[in-house]
Amino acid sequence: MPTVVFTDSEGTCHTVQAPVGRSLMQVAVDNAVPGILGDCGGACSCATCHGYVDSSYLDRLPPRSETEVFMLEGVPDLRENSRLCCQIRMQPELEGICIEVPAEQV
Numbered sequence: 001m002p003t004v005v006f007t008d009s010e011g012t013c014h015t016v017q018a019p020v021g022r023s024l025m026q027v028a029v030d031n032a033v034p035g036i037l038g039d040c041g042g043a044c045s046c047a048t049c050h051g052y053v054d055s056s057y058l059d060r061l062p063p064r065s066e067t068e069v070f071m072l073e074g075v076p077d078l079r080e081n082s083r084l085c086c087q088i089r090m091q092p093e094l095e096g097i098c099i100e101v102p103a104e105q106v
């Protein structure tokens with residue numbers, strides 16, 4: 001099964017298994033990764049699943065939807081590699097993807 005690595009701002013890694021088709025927010029919540037809350041259940045309306053995606057994976061992701069862009073505008077530290085984890089579904093080509101959890105969420 002593919003894996004995802006969530007890291008916190010202090011560099012602590014949480015390597016978890018990610019079933020293909022499951023959102024990265026769901027994967028984080030399933031594994032109690034600190035700082036990824038998923039308060040809206042994946043409806044793209046809370047931004048509590050914000051993470052910074054390893055830049056080498058960005059071109060393998062679907063583009064941000066208008067709704068995701070709108071929600072990201074409200075996060076404290078928006079970066080080029082900011083994504084909402086509920087909007088990314090695990091795919092085999094994302095094996096090993098690394099997501100940094102923003103410091104203010106942990």
Ligand code: FES
Pocket residue numbers: 025037038039040041042043044045046047048049071084085086087
């Ligand atoms: S879980 Fe709410 S926006 Fe992702």
